[in-house]
Amino acid sequence: xxxxxxWVTSANSATHPFPLNNLPYGVxxxxxxxxxxxxxxxxxxxxxxxxxxxxxxxxxxxxxxDVPFWNEVMEEGPDLWSALRDxxxxxxxxxxxxxxxxxxxxxxxxxxxxxxxxxxxxxTDFYAGRNHAFNVGTMFRGPExxxxxxxxxxxxxxxxxxxxxxxxxxxxxxxWGQLKSPDHDLPAFLPCRxxxxxxxxxxxxxxxxxxxxxxxxxxxxxxxxxxxxxxxxRDIQAWEYQPLGPFQAKATATSISPWxxxxxxxxxxxxxxxEREFELLDHLxxxxxxxxxxxxxxxxxxxxxxxxxxxHTNYNQLYYSAAQQLAHHTTSGCPMNPxxxxxxxxxxxxxxxxxxSLLELSWGGKEPLTLDTGETRSFLEDGDTLTLHGExxxxxxxxxxxxxxxxVLPALEDPYAR
Amino acid sequence: xxxxxxWVTSANSATHPFPLNNLPYGVxxxxxxxxxxxxxxxxxxxxxxxxxxxxxxxxxxxxxxDVPFWNEVMEEGPDLWSALRDxxxxxxxxxxxxxxxxxxxxxxxxxxxxxxxxxxxxxTDFYAGRNHAFNVGTMFRGPExxxxxxxxxxxxxxxxxxxxxxxxxxxxxxxWGQLKSPDHDLPAFLPCRxxxxxxxxxxxxxxxxxxxxxxxxxxxxxxxxxxxxxxxxRDIQAWEYQPLGPFQAKATATSISPWxxxxxxxxxxxxxxxEREFELLDHLxxxxxxxxxxxxxxxxxxxxxxxxxxxHTNYNQLYYSAAQQLAHHTTSGCPMNPxxxxxxxxxxxxxxxxxxSLLELSWGGKEPLTLDTGETRSFLEDGDTLTLHGExxxxxxxxxxxxxxxxVLPALEDPYAR
Numbered sequence: 104x105x106x107x108x109x110w111v112t113s114a115n116s117a118t119h120p121f122p123l124n125n126l127p128y129g130v131x132x133x134x135x136x137x138x139x140x141x142x143x144x145x146x147x148x149x150x151x152x153x154x155x156x157x158x159x160x161x162x163x164x165x166x167x168x169d170v171p172f173w174n175e176v177m178e179e180g181p182d183l184w185s186a187l188r189d190x191x192x193x194x195x196x197x198x199x200x201x202x203x204x205x206x207x208x209x210x211x212x213x214x215x216x217x218x219x220x221x222x223x224x225x226x227t228d229f230y231a232g233r234n235h236a237f238n239v240g241t242m243f244r245g246p247e248x249x250x251x252x253x254x255x256x257x258x259x260x261x262x263x264x265x266x267x268x269x270x271x272x273x274x275x276x277x278x279w280g281q282l283k284s285p286d287h288d289l290p291a292f293l294p295c296r297x298x299x300x301x302x303x304x305x306x307x308x309x310x311x312x313x314x315x316x317x318x319x320x321x322x323x324x325x326x327x328x329x330x331x332x333x334x335x336x337r338d339i340q341a342w343e344y345q346p347l348g349p350f351q352a353k354a355t356a357t358s359i360s361p362w363x364x365x366x367x368x369x370x371x372x373x374x375x376x377x378e379r380e381f382e383l384l385d386h387l388x389x390x391x392x393x394x395x396x397x398x399x400x401x402x403x404x405x406x407x408x409x410x411x412x413x414x415h416t417n418y419n420q421l422y423y424s425a426a427q428q429l430a431h432h433t434t435s436g437c438p439m440n441p442x443x444x445x446x447x448x449x450x451x452x453x454x455x456x457x458x459x460s461l462l463e464l465s466w467g468g469k470e471p472l473t474l475d476t477g478e479t480r481s482f483l484e485d486g487d488t489l490t491l492h493g494e495x496x497x498x499x500x501x502x503x504x505x506x507x508x509x510x511v512l513p514a515l516e517d518p519y520a521r
Numbered sequence: 522x523x524x525x526x527x528w529v530t531s532a533n534s535a536t537h538p539f540p541l542n543n544l545p546y547g548v549x550x551x552x553x554x555x556x557x558x559x560x561x562x563x564x565x566x567x568x569x570x571x572x573x574x575x576x577x578x579x580x581x582x583x584x585x586x587d588v589p590f591w592n593e594v595m596e597e598g599p600d601l602w603s604a605l606r607d608x609x610x611x612x613x614x615x616x617x618x619x620x621x622x623x624x625x626x627x628x629x630x631x632x633x634x635x636x637x638x639x640x641x642x643x644x645t646d647f648y649a650g651r652n653h654a655f656n657v658g659t660m661f662r663g664p665e666x667x668x669x670x671x672x673x674x675x676x677x678x679x680x681x682x683x684x685x686x687x688x689x690x691x692x693x694x695x696x697w698g699q700l701k702s703p704d705h706d707l708p709a710f711l712p713c714r715x716x717x718x719x720x721x722x723x724x725x726x727x728x729x730x731x732x733x734x735x736x737x738x739x740x741x742x743x744x745x746x747x748x749x750x751x752x753x754x755r756d757i758q759a760w761e762y763q764p765l766g767p768f769q770a771k772a773t774a775t776s777i778s779p780w781x782x783x784x785x786x787x788x789x790x791x792x793x794x795x796e797r798e799f800e801l802l803d804h805l806x807x808x809x810x811x812x813x814x815x816x817x818x819x820x821x822x823x824x825x826x827x828x829x830x831x832x833h834t835n836y837n838q839l840y841y842s843a844a845q846q847l848a849h850h851t852t853s854g855c856p857m858n859p860x861x862x863x864x865x866x867x868x869x870x871x872x873x874x875x876x877x878s879l880l881e882l883s884w885g886g887k888e889p890l891t892l893d894t895g896e897t898r899s900f901l902e903d904g905d906t907l908t909l910h911g912e913x914x915x916x917x918x919x920x921x922x923x924x925x926x927x928x929v930l931p932a933l934e935d936p937y938a939r
Binding site for chain 2 (some may be wrong): 125224225230251252253257259260261262263264265266276278279280281289290292313316317336339342343346347349350351352354355356381384385386431432434435436437518519
């Protein structure tokens with residue numbers, strides 16, 4: 104599929120993240136417009152609320168865009184998802200007869216504030232990157248016992264905290280927590296000293312289910328994808344996580360990129376999961392290409408300094424697809440809802456520069472990373488700005504995710520001062 | 522505090538669960554009434570929606586009872602909670618001038634269906650019962666290493682799945698899941714063979730917080746309590762829980778009792794947490810009596826058979842109060858919201874008949890329990906009805922929680938048949 108051209112000419116570039124082929128969904132506001140749904144096209148956003156009010160978009164009987172989140176669109180289901188995308192493509196395509204009505208509804212991206220694109224119903228974080236699981240396991244248990252016995256049979260995951268999901272651009276306050284240094288007998292309540300990022304993608308469940316669903320049904324229920332940074336307090340995690348898993352270590356914040364890239368836009372970039380060491384059980388078996396070829400990069404900019412690229416990998420490094428994760432999520436009968444967010448797990452490639460966390464990049468702090476500025480990092484410092492980037496490279500066009508960024512603020516001096 | 526008398530005379534008994542001293546909050550419907558908020562008094566329910574529509578209850582400018590859940594009341598905060606309770610007490614007290622207006626708004630409990638009393642925002646399950654943690658730890662690691670090193674310093678918890686919370690009376694379908702028998706090399710996808718209950722209480726967060734809060738602030742933010750059965754698939758859990766904790770093993774269902782017993786009603790039953798083996802860190806320290814003296818019982822009835830009491834313990838057996846759990850939950854900055862539900866963790870007393878799970882009662886299946894019917898149980902069988910009961914014994918009155926019940930249905934023959 105080549106670049107599809109739009110009358111919004113900024114979209115007609117081989118490297119622009121938001122060509123007509125993409126049409127990602129977000130929620131924006133300006134000084135004069137309340138938060139509302141919009142679609143990115145080139146450097147502009149089409150105001151979906153006004154487009155619906157003026158009947159430029161009219162694909163359902165009841166309004167879809169009278170609320171500032173995309174959950175109502177999700178709830179309508181795949182037929183509506185296709186109809187809406189078709190209509191948006193028609194409106195924004197080069198030569199469209201709708202141009203005159205649509206042009207006044209465009210807002211420059213430079214003038215907007217972005218918000219969470221959907222109400223996060225519940226948030227689950229998986230652990231489906233084999234290199235990440237192997238690296239972390241090697242650090243804690245040695246390379247022979249790196250992968251837990253279940254890992255090659257089941258997409259390991261845990262429930263996270265939906266209330267802590269924030270949109271890209273939100274500052275992240277370094278947390279306090281209960282820690283125990285190896286050289287102390289007792290724990291203490293201190294600011295986190297090993298604050299980290301996790302490079303992930305988030306899959307957004309768009310349709311409900313109430314009982315076990317197959318991998319193909321799960322794939323059909325996914326609405327789209329975002330970049331996701333699961334901020335992690337490694338020292339809090341080390342002390343708390345046995346026996347019931349991570350809790351406060353992962354509850355400070357999880358940042359997501361503001362634009363939902365739809366499954367439809369990603370279709371040309373589907374690719375296979377890796378060879379299986381053990382055959383998966385029937386209900387988790389691959390049914391076709393269900394990963395995507397998405398180029399992923401992480402940059403770190405110390406306060407007032409230029410950014411260094413610290414990781415470069417690809418979504419195709421995952422062992423389990425989001426569809427397999429969602430299918431597993433329903434095996435016990437767990438009801439799923441539109442707006443459920445599934446983190447992929449940290450994505451690391453096989454070599455050092457492909458590692459998606461500082462824990463792995465600095466090997467637990469033993470091999471600090473040197474930035475382009477000459478500074479070193481084992482874990483995040485106050486003032487650091489972390490940014491995730493994601494792009495699919497098509498034939499003469501790009502499907503971009505925008506970026507997912509956040510700046511680390513110093514811990515509160517006294518978290519209980521009022 | 523003695524029994525407070527009501528003109529609803531069924532409430533004026535020393536053993537009735539719902540005297541005027543209690544006034545628990547639920548959501549009910551009848552053949553002719555849509556689901557709506559109500560308050561239990563004796564054998565009746567006061568219809569709050571109609572009471573508000575007729576200005577019998579008028580404690581806020583905006584309506585509280587135009588929705589079938591108690592979250593809007595929670596959001597109003599503690600002053601409204603007190604004002605509402607005062608007004609309800611006034612309306613329902615013996616000799617009340619409001620009797621004539623209120624009497625037509627009473628609905629017999631025998632005629633209603635109960636619904637979830639609130640929208641569950643997020644669900645967290647703790648592990649704060651020392652005897653339970655010791656018993657489970659002893660089975661898996663021996664008595665010397667039974668409690669994990671963090672256990673006496675931190676209320677261990679994990680995020681559960683809010684979508685799986687159901688109201689008492691909902692049937693519970695035995696789940697399928699990935700299991701691995703100790704005598705097999707590879708896992709299989711099978712119906713759960715070790716399906717269990719967990720006797721817990723749930724604390725309902727009534728006020729939002731956005732940063733660390735103290736134990737006293739946490740206590741003030743709690744709206745009320747319910748009985749909670751965290752149905753658990755022990756064989757799924759054993760295979761999946763390392764390294765990130767329980768996931769599908771706990772996602773089939775969590776049942777709660779339909780009546781929220783308010784913190785106010787429980788006030789006379791406050792009691793101290795146990796002696797501390799290690800001094801707690803300042804932010805978790807006990808600030809007064811924060812547990813409650815609540816008598817708890819579990820009965821099991823095989824299909825078509827009478828029930829046997831299989832466990833009898835007390836909420837005062839917990840090591841950490843709900844306020845301490847909530848305070849810990851916020852340490853990392855995790856935002857909390859009205860409607861968040863905190864499971865206490867399984868409550869077991871020190872002796873065998875006080876154990877709150879079949880895992881403990883049958884010691885991992887090695888010592889099957891004999892029921893009054895002569896049947897034995899290691900874990901739950903299809904058709905078993907499990908019921909939790911909770912009561913506080915006051916001076917001439919009872920504060921009851923009603924019951925929390927559920928019947929185990931057989932696993933689906935083929936979970937993917939459509």
